[in-house]
Amino acid sequence: MTTRPHTGRRRNEAAREAVLDAAVRLFREDPDVTVAAIAAAAGVGKQTLYRWWPTKYAILLEAFIEMGRAVVPEPDTGTLDGDLTAFLTATFTRADEVAPLLRTLMAEAQRDPATLTTLQDFTDRRRAVLRGLLTRHGVGAEDAEAVLDQAYGVLWYRLLLDRPALTGEQAAAFAQRLLRQLKPAR
Amino acid sequence: MTTRPHTGRRRNEAAREAVLDAAVRLFREDPDVTVAAIAAAAGVGKQTLYRWWPTKYAILLEAFIEMGRAVVPEPDTGTLDGDLTAFLTATFTRADEVAPLLRTLMAEAQRDPATLTTLQDFTDRRRAVLRGLLTRHGVGAEDAEAVLDQAYGVLWYRLLLDRPALTGEQAAAFAQRLLRQLKPAR
DNA sequence: TACTTATCGAGACACAGAGTCTCGACAAGG
DNA sequence: CCTTGTCGAGACTCTGTGTCTCGATAAGTA
Numbered sequence: 001m002t003t004r005p006h007t008g009r010r011r012n013e014a015a016r017e018a019v020l021d022a023a024v025r026l027f028r029e030d031p032d033v034t035v036a037a038i039a040a041a042a043g044v045g046k047q048t049l050y051r052w053w054p055t056k057y058a059i060l061l062e063a064f065i066e067m068g069r070a071v072v073p074e075p076d077t078g079t080l081d082g083d084l085t086a087f088l089t090a091t092f093t094r095a096d097e098v099a100p101l102l103r104t105l106m107a108e109a110q111r112d113p114a115t116l117t118t119l120q121d122f123t124d125r126r127r128a129v130l131r132g133l134l135t136r137h138g139v140g141a142e143d144a145e146a147v148l149d150q151a152y153g154v155l156w157y158r159l160l161l162d163r164p165a166l167t168g169e170q171a172a173a174f175a176q177r178l179l180r181q182l183k184p185a186r
Numbered sequence: 187m188t189t190r191p192h193t194g195r196r197r198n199e200a201a202r203e204a205v206l207d208a209a210v211r212l213f214r215e216d217p218d219v220t221v222a223a224i225a226a227a228a229g230v231g232k233q234t235l236y237r238w239w240p241t242k243y244a245i246l247l248e249a250f251i252e253m254g255r256a257v258v259p260e261p262d263t264g265t266l267d268g269d270l271t272a273f274l275t276a277t278f279t280r281a282d283e284v285a286p287l288l289r290t291l292m293a294e295a296q297r298d299p300a301t302l303t304t305l306q307d308f309t310d311r312r313r314a315v316l317r318g319l320l321t322r323h324g325v326g327a328e329d330a331e332a333v334l335d336q337a338y339g340v341l342w343y344r345l346l347l348d349r350p351a352l353t354g355e356q357a358a359a360f361a362q363r364l365l366r367q368l369k370p371a372r
Numbered sequence: 373t374a375c376t377t378a379t380c381g382a383g384a385c386a387c388a389g390a391g392t393c394t395c396g397a398c399a400a401g402g
Numbered sequence: 403c404c405t406t407g408t409c410g411a412g413a414c415t416c417t418g419t420g421t422c423t424c425g426a427t428a429a430g431t432a
Contacts, residue, residue, distance in 0.1 A: 008378025009428040015380080031297045034418060045381040050420065106346060107296035110289045111217045120347055146363055153339030160292060160342065161306055177332055181367035194407030195399040201409080220389060231410040236391065 011052075018042040019049060020063035024101065027060050031104045057108040057115050064101055065122060072129055080137035085175040087133060088151060092171040099159055106160060127152065143182045150178060197238075204228040205235060206249035210287065213246050217290045243294040243301050250287055251308060258315055266323035271361040273319060274337060278357040285345055292346060313338065329368045336364060 022041035026033040035056050039046045053059045071094065075086035095102075109116040127148045134144040154174070158165060166174060208227035212219040221242050225232045239245045257280065261272035281288075295302040313334045320330040340360070344351060352360060 006378090007376070007430055009380075009430095010378080012380070012428095032418095035420085036418080039381090043381085045383085046420085047382085047422085048380065051379080055419095103296045107293040110293035110346065116348060123347060146360070149340045149343065150336045150363075153341075153343035154335045155339075156346070157335065157339035157342050160296065160346070161309060162302060174332070177367040181363040192407090193401060193405070195409075196407085198399095198409070218389095221391085222389080225410090229410085231412085232391085233393085233411085234409065237408080241390090 015042070015044050015048060016052070019044055019059060020066065023056065023059040024063045024067070027104055028100050031100070031107070054114070055108075055112070057105065057112065058118075060101065061105060061115065061118050061122075064098070064105065065118075067098075068122070072126075074129060074133070080134075080139070081175070081179060083133050083137065084179065085172050087130060088166075088175045089168045089171040091151075092155060092166040092174075093168055095155060095159060095165040099165070102156075102159060106156070123152065140183060146181075147178050201228070201230050201234060202238070205230055205238075205245060206252065209242065209245040210249045210253070213290055214286050217286070217293070240300070241294075241298070243291065243298065244304075246287065247291060247301065247304050247308075250284070250291065251304075253284075254308070258312075260315060260319070266320075266325070267361070267365060269319050269323065270365065271358050273316060274352075274361045275354045275357040277337075278341060278352040278360075279354055281341060281345060281351040285351070288342075288345060292342070309338065326369060332367075333364050 019038065019042040022038050023033075026038055026041055033056065035046060035049060038056060038059065039049055049056070049059065053062070073087055073090040075083045075090070077083050077086060105115065105119055109119045130148055130151065131144050134147060135141075139147070151174075154166075157163075205224065205228040209219075209224050212224055212227055219242065221235060222232060224242060224245065225235055235242070235245065239248070259273055259276040261269045261276070263269050263272060291301065291305055295305045316334055316337065317330050320333060321327075325333070337360075340352075343349075
């Protein structure tokens with residue numbers, strides 16, 4: 001079956017960006033924004049939202065993933081210690097800006113399987129970056145997975161319980177702890 | 187101002203327990219149960235629910251806290267290694283039973299400040315138990331707090347992203363990791 | 373140019389669930 | 403017996419979701 005060539009009016013890219021923008025802005029202040037409010041803020045009809053996204057959370061998720069594409073720290077200081085410290089301090093200190101969005105997305109993931117799947121994909125990609133950093137420096141697979149769980153575990157745990165994110169110093173100390181627990185064998 | 191002695195019909199304890207029971211049972215299968223469904227399952231009028239609880243999540247939270255009162259493992263094997271291993275294996279392997287309830291409560295805590303506060307209290311009490319275990323064996327405050335964050339961080343992180351809870355062996359290995367990262371000074 | 377197709381903003385609409393209100397019945401104390 | 407507060411039950415309002423329809427518009431095709 002060959003795909004029929006596209007006909008008709010094309011999707012309005014400006015409208016798409018206005019919607020993503022409005023969603024991020026409004027969700028930041030109120031996790032319970034209405035679809036109508038997002039549409040109004042974007043200067044768009046409600047049907048335009050439902051044409052392209054299944055729920056308002058799918059809008060937020062898409063916007064968030066596009067935002068995150070730019071901000072993936074991948075330090076290369078030459079040492080495991082230096083790279084891990086740089087990665088964790090950058091990750092933790094930047095968490096506060098996006099905290100309300102992440103909290104909303106994680107909450108929605110608990111009731112909507114589709115959101116959960118997409119959020120899992122997102123977290124898996126973040127894990128992959130840190131995993132690459134670790135294995136590049138010779139950390140074994142078992143050690144690496146444990147460090148991943150602990151690093152992102154602490155990040156999300158504090159985030160969701162509304163505890164302040166780790167400061168730069170605390171994140172650096174955390175990195176030292178994680179290094180100290182690696183299998184002595186390596 | 188003295189409190190006026192109570193008059194009128196007293197609260198029906200049987201109804202209260204039926205409501206808590208029904209809430210736990212229904213929330214387990216569907217995070218989006220309606221208030222009407224809980225009332226019907228408990229054989230109770232909706233107004234009875236609203237008279238005693240502000241939201242359906244408050245019902246679940248109260249039921250959950252009562253449940254949890256019975257199940258607080260506090261091992262005493264004599265060694266830090268033994269106690270921590272026992273505590274973590276018990277905590278992680280029992281997490282699956284209550285996973286759907288915890289996920290629902292954490293999700294609600296992201297939008298309702300009152301639920302967040304109560305959930306914080308709950309998690310603080312759990313932290314206190316593990317903290318007591320650690321300090322009893324001479325672990326320093328800084329080390330202890332870091333271990334608490336990591337232990338409960340990993341638990342919640344895997345729970346909320348719908349990853350399988352750690353098995354007994356994995357939890358034991360996790361305990362060893364945490365011990366290995368303690369400040370060498372002690 | 374004319375025709376076709378799919379999008380656009382806007383708004384009406386149906387539907388579901390939260391939360392309030394009222395009712396007559398009932399239990400406990402004065 | 404009288405007052406008070408709870409009980410189960412159901413009607414009711416209100417808000418937000420999601421669908422449907424409308425005329426207008428943009429893009430490709432004949």
